[in-house]
Amino acid sequence: MKYPKLWLVLFASAGLLAQNEVDPAMTDLSLEDLLNLEVVSATRGAVPLRESPIPLSLITANDIEMSGARDIPELLQRLVGVDVMKVGTSQTEVSIRGKNINFNRRLLVLIDGRSEYIDLIGVTLWHLIPISVSDIERIEVVRGPASSVYGANAFAGVVNIITKQPETSGGQVHISSGNENQPSGHVRAHLKHNQFSWLLQAGFDEAENTNTAVYFPGFNRIPTTVNFEDDASSKSVSKVVLSGIYDWSDDRSLRTEYGTAFGDMELIPQPGLPRADWDVSNQFFQSEYVHDAHHLGLWRFQLHFRDFSYKTQLVPTTVDVLSAEEQGNSFFPSLDDEHLFDGHSKMQSLSLVWQNSTPSGKTTAVAGIEYRHIDNKGGLVPQRSKNVASAFANLTYRTRSWLHLTGGIRFDHDSITSNDIGYALSANMLPECEHDLRVTARRAFRTPSLFELYTDIELNVPRQNHRVRFRGNNQLNAEEIETADITYTMHVGNRFQLEFEIYFERYKDLIGNPESGRLTEIEFDPNTNQFLTTTSFENLSDAESRGLQLDLRYQPKPNQSIFLNAHWADPDELNDVPGETFFTPQITLNAGWRVTYGDLSTQLTFRYVDKTDPHEFPRGDLSANGPNFTRDHQQRYSVFASYFRCRVPAVKGLDLFLFVDNIFDDHYVAYYEFDSVLNAAGEAFGREINGGIIWKF
């Protein structure tokens, strides 16, 4: 440890605080209250957390207030089984139960039920989500597949972000900055007048690169990861959301929202390609009508439009590569002529969901229909569109007060990949004692993105005399996943909860984009002295994974809470799927301690991320089915963080906060890949100190 004295001071201070008075406004929910919180992501109908038929984690408003998190992935990383991988300052990938990867296409992210999944490239750009952390009421995370409810792409899981609804007039200002020059600001203002509520949320978020070139012996043996232009600004995003809510009556409401996030980000689209500037915007319009027809059930009608646009040059030009100073850059992929990939991907969706229960409450049903239309114009993929029509239903039957059986099914008709089905079956045993047991079986699917289906881009690697063609494959099948989970929960009163879960996952037809390396598939042109390799997307592999996790919560006092969770994974053949470089750490640990005393609240956390299998790929393997890369030099890392928040008595509603991430400045690289020629590197992250004010009015 670099700063033992600091560590001791923190502990001592926190210990002192633990002895003293409590401010009710800053206390956690009791564990019992937590279990009774209603969640909507399991079935799309409201159900208490304890009764969720599928594994689901919850981040509460208080968790968010006390986390110091600057963005949503930072909130998620404390959850058991959630992998958060910082690829770069403006690019973070999130996955559940391993399977994380650059440009993760297997997680569905929702905000108030509307999808943030960009079907063009099949990813969620976390830093382009139009809301900020302080707008969030809670986050529900479904662990594992959820296509029976949400359809395609709820493959590894679902992150459903529920935003705060205005109940009074007021607002909040949140401003921060820190040692890594990452200023951010957010303002939230809400007005409630009779049946009308208005909400305005606006903010900005900026960051510079930190340690752009990651270099260590044996890794950058042919340095190709240095960007051509030093760009201090890695991320510069502005956001605005305007919402209007009209409550007709107690049982009817209409909510309409418009929001946009726009700015510049640096994304690494493919191992070996440089971090390119992307000029992006993400606009949405949503309208939701909710009608509680009492004995006829609860009806929810939602209309959603979204427009994702981007401009990027993707890679430098051949002339720039040849003029580059550093010799290694001569292996850089490039475009012959300057070309701007400029495109739009628009989505329109309609959904109607109905929920009802029998008067006895013994049976609850949720059903719905949806229609989505996705239209792509220009850019990385030529003009293409697709439609998805869906129907789903799930039924929970409480045979006994302690035995709930749930079955759900969803049918999707995709105009490109045809039909697919997701299902979920669950038996939830909730006896009137301290032990719960749930057994679940699920199936989900992921449809290929438009990029995987239709792209056709040709790059030049001049000093390799090599042209690389990326070509989509419109014959791709959807990927499939089947899961079985057993979850045991023990809760002792209001103070202690232990959850143990074991799961098995089986994957089929995983899509990868290897270049096979077969000589017979390479086109050699003696007239131009170049050879052409084609990288195409294919349904390549089946694989399996299994894991177990432990999640412990302890609240010794109302003003204190402790959490500890651990996840162990054993992916078999998952991490060596050709053309898809998954990262599945073997072990992850999270621990935290939170205490509030008077005006001061403190949270200390610890996170440990192990390597993938320590014996995995110490050297590359260029055989036909080899992974073509090495995990040598992959790091395991641990991060200690602390968050302090203090009310300023002189000013009502004003808090000061200080967040120190990676207290001991233990630099780590979360993401990198290596193949025989092209290396990719994320960024190294060290200590980050962030401070600012939160003012609620």
Place this chain on the structure above:
Amino acid sequence: MEILILCLTMLHETRPPITVAPGLHLELAYDVADPHPNGLGQPWDMEMDPRSGRLFVAQSTVGGGNILWIDFDSGLAGQLPFFSQALGFAPDGTLYFGVSNFILGTWERDSDSFLKFAIIPSVRGVDVTPSGHLFVAQGSFGPIGLFPDTVLSVDRGDGYFEPHWSSDDAQQQTGLPLNVMTSLSVSSQGSLFAGYHTGELIVRHPNGQYESLNYRSQTIGGLNEQPTFVDHLDLLYQYDVTTGQLFAINGNGRVFLLAYGDDMKGQRFSNGAVTSDGTSVFIAADYQKIYRLSDLQGTAISDFIETPRSDMTVSFTVLQQGDEIPVQDVMVRSAAGMMAKTDADGFAALASSDPLHEITFSKQGFRLLFLNVFVDESTANHYTVRLNPGLPEWLAPGLEAQILFNEREHGIAGSSDVCADSQGRIYSMNFRPGTITRHDPVTGESEVLASGGGLANSFVVSLDEDHNIYASIGNEGVMRLPATAAFPLFLTIDPQDAAQVHDQYGNDLTFSRVRDVDGMVFLTNGDFIMSSGAGGAPSPGFPNGTFNTLIVKRPTGAESVYSRGLVQGAPSPLFNNNDIAKRDPQDRVMVGNRNGDVVRINTSGDAELIWPGNGAGKPDGLGAFSCLNDDGQGHLFVRGDTGDGSQSVIRMIHPSGLELLPVAIGLSQCFGGFQFSDDGRELLISDDHNILLIKSPDERTIADHLLSPKRSVLQLSQTTRTMPPSHRHSYQEK
């Protein structure tokens, strides 16, 4: 025509059989010839497969190329469908091979799959040590990689490669100019043996020191690529295809000549292959045969070499060609290491226990002479040889020849191009030392104008009307030396940018960044035409490259494509690694090509084949990279090889287009510029160590003498082997 045939016949030597060291036995192992599917074409490399015992041969064929395998036991043969110039087996049977000149591929035996292994272009040597360490020699003809002309250590797990050789250090320590790497062998002790394209064989010892071994200086087509192989007893075999000799070199550096003969010589190309199965040595070249050499007793060749033998004596008398006077102080040297100088009677004697010798006779001012001798106890072992001071072997009737400038007095060394300015001063591009020299025939003065800056890889020098000088910056661009510069200029290439050349005053002398320019000419309107060949990789303004293209640079400085050698209606362009470029009085540009084709481009950019390099439909071919020029009187002259590659000649294309009339035969090199005087009566020729002048003694032009010869001239025949014509090192590939 009859005179031509007579002269060529007299020049041709009768081919003696192959001579092998007593105790060795040579037999024909395979003679199926291309275009048979399992036929031998032009081998580049071969090796025994440790798993099957089959012989694998990487070769060019009529159909493009393949890897031929031969099972001597069963008599079966077959092919792997990849053109390769180098291959090597790992002890586990994995085959690594260059795939064309693009990448290193591998044959995974267990899965029977052929894969891209490492992106190393221009693979010219592959060897795997008994411990499984993979080494690859990367040349520089063809696509440019990260580490041209070096030996790479390649990780067999992931294909990562890094250099394990420094040609700069090797040059410095051996004192030899080293250009393109063309072969590789590795001993079990970790010594690396690399061959270069003009005959140099360099060893890198495990301690990192470099040393030259048995330097071979003769060439076919400008190249002498000398396949090598190290057997399991660490005996190095060196096969000189150009001279038809097979050497064995042991760990102490002892050189033993195992066999020689005309039947071992390449016919048109100097590349070939040599390997061993542990007891026999196999050799192959473009004569489309594989020979096997083995000890009659069945013992290893390394043991055969060490067999004790008695000393024998061989003696020589050296005379000057023409006047037959003895030449004193001629260095007489055997490849085995013995040497002596001739006395006043031109006599010298050597003593050795080796039965076969290659003897070189050298003295400055004379062409190097080689002689293979067989020595035994039963014969007199005396030879009389004649040295040539550098004149052509044969001259057209009525013409006269003289050596105008030479190496010893005027610094002419490896002259590859010559031109004259309006004041009659002569400029020579000397590629060996990398200099441009200027010579005044009136005063006899010579001076070095420029050195460095990639001139060692420049084969062209040109002038504009203001006497500004143009040459190529190696393969990276074109330089312009102002006529008003403060000569001599010491040029350096920017280490960050190979196309940037500066003089010692910091002046940027880069004129164009177009790559691989080996021909340049000014048109009458001031347009500057650059001939960019197969090395015309992408450069600023030309993102798709300038491969096989004429580029024009206008007086405004703008550059654009002038011609791609396209002929309307033809399936492919005529340019084939285009090279030298000259113009005729009508401003039509004439271009020489790798395949010897002479192509003419009119002012509209249309191409026309004037003479095919392979001589198809014509009396003879021209040889690769033929040089050419107009005599100012409308007659086109070409310089190159005779069709069989045996002689370097300058010939005139008869006005009928049906004949080639020789001016001079038996020059020192087949390539190189030549220029006529305005009246067509004098011809300046750059010829390696000399600038020659051929002239008409009367008022008639040289062309007149060819068209209406007055008398015939007999040349002297030789039983020895002179230094064959030196050829441009970019003959095979650029």
